[in-house]
Amino acid sequence: MSVDSLNWKILKCLQENARMSNVEIGKRVGISSPAVSERIKKMEDAEIIQGYTTLVSPFELGYQLKALITIRAFMGMLKPFLEKVKTYDEVLNCYRITGNENIVMEVVLKNQKHLESFIDQLITYGESKTQIVLSHVVKHSEVKPLK
Incomplete structure (x- = not known):
């Protein structure tokens, strides 16, 4: 599916x-609400729009730490880890990456003791490195048209 400038304006909204609302989007981009709805549906069908989500603040819910943890999996442990990581409640995002490490995860934790316990679970799969997140610099930046 081709994404024209009108679709990009809808995606930006x-x-x-x-x-x-489709009415508000229509006002902003200069087309009718039904036309907005049709374009959104086509983008959903083409998997350009992959879903809608609610952003939740882990800190307001009692988590005190956010961390990035990289894993360099031991020989033969990558595939078992890729299955196990899906069961961890602490993991917000997990990426398989290139380079010296195989995995990078974004996690939320209650406190230092929780972090220690979580790392203890990870060490059976490989060598881990942890960086504590101090703040967000860019947060959920929008996808923009290619130049």
Whole structure:
């Protein structure tokens, strides 16, 4: 599916606020609400729009730490880890990456003791490195048209 400039404007609106009404989007981009709805449906069908989500603050829910943890999996442990990681409640995002490490995860934890316990679970799969996140510099930046 081709994404024209009008579709990009619609995507920009939805990335700013996924709950924005089709009427409001239509006003902003200059087309009718039914035309917005049709374009959104086509982008959903083409998997350009892959879903809608609610952003939740882990800190407001009692988590004190956010960390990035990389894993360099031991020989034969990568595939078992890729299955196990899906069961960890602490993991917000997990990426398989290139380089010296195989995995990078974004995790939330209650405190230092929770971090220690979580790392103890990981060490059976490989060598881990942990970086504590101090702040977000760029947060959920929108996808923009290629130049």
